[in-house]
Amino acid sequence: MTPKQYTLELVKRGYKVFPLVPNTKRPIKDQSYLTASNDLQIVAKWFDDLPQANLGLELASKSLIVVDIDNHNSTSIRDTMQKLTDQGCKLPAETYIEETPSGGLHFFYTGTVPIKRVTNFIPNVDLLADFTVIAPSAINGDAYRSISNEYTYNNIAKAPQWLIEAMSDKPKQFYSSDHPTLQAGKKWTGKRLDEIVNGVNAGGRNTWLTKQVGWLISTGAELETAYTITQQINRDYISPPLPDSEVNTIFKSVVRKEATKYEQHSK
The missing domain is CATH 3.30.2250 (Prim-pol fold)
Incomplete structure (x- = not known):
């Protein structure tokens, strides 16, 4: 066949x-x-x-x-x-x-x-x-x-x-007996990471990824680190993934915007 x-x-x-x-x-x-x-x-x-x-x-x-x-x-x-x-x-x-x-x-x-x-x-x-x-x-x-x-x-x-x-919206956590579930209150960073893992479908992919890139850069991580994570986010948490050229455009745009904000703040 x-x-x-x-x-x-x-x-x-x-x-x-x-x-x-x-x-x-x-x-x-x-x-x-x-x-x-x-x-x-x-x-x-x-x-x-x-x-x-x-x-x-x-x-x-x-x-x-x-x-x-x-x-x-x-x-x-x-x-x-x-x-x-x-x-x-x-x-x-x-x-x-x-x-x-x-x-x-x-x-x-x-x-x-x-x-x-x-x-x-x-x-x-x-x-x-x-x-x-x-x-x-x-x-x-x-x-x-x-x-x-x-x-x-x-x-x-x-x-x-x-x-x-x-696969539910609030999945049950599976841990072995020597890894108990954490009960502490969820911090802002944890909420943002959860948002990333929950991902996004076709609607609003560009806007969503722009938001995540802005947060990654705001953490103070090296741009190479932020870009590597951005690629992984696009590959694993956006369905369907954006073309590489579009990811690059979004990343460069956010970098320019953050640089401008930094220059204005420094004056």
């Missing part, structure tokens, strides 16, 4: 998809999970125009949640899953699971949660409820693939309760 045929079969079952630049996780111009479609003609044309396109899946319309376990460092998948289990966050294996090109795993579950993602829930684990890259997408010759013929999109398991809570 060709990528186009596979995608059209998903679309026939009501799943919304969007095209990605071949060999990347990046949406093609003017496309994102916000423009995802389950219109057969529209989707077919995407693949007619770009046969090697990778594939993104919009999750919310099907109440899907994906637990994304990375395999990008020395920590093994097994160790990461054990850490989840130790914190009361066991992952049911009786569901659809895809292996990623890097050797990571995507566990698919169903559940009604806000359209968002929780990045770095624990190290190497992200929780996704907005979109994900799926098979048969490929990166550098390695493809996303189902790890079992027994489980498909037709029998995705219900999300465990801890996952529903973790």
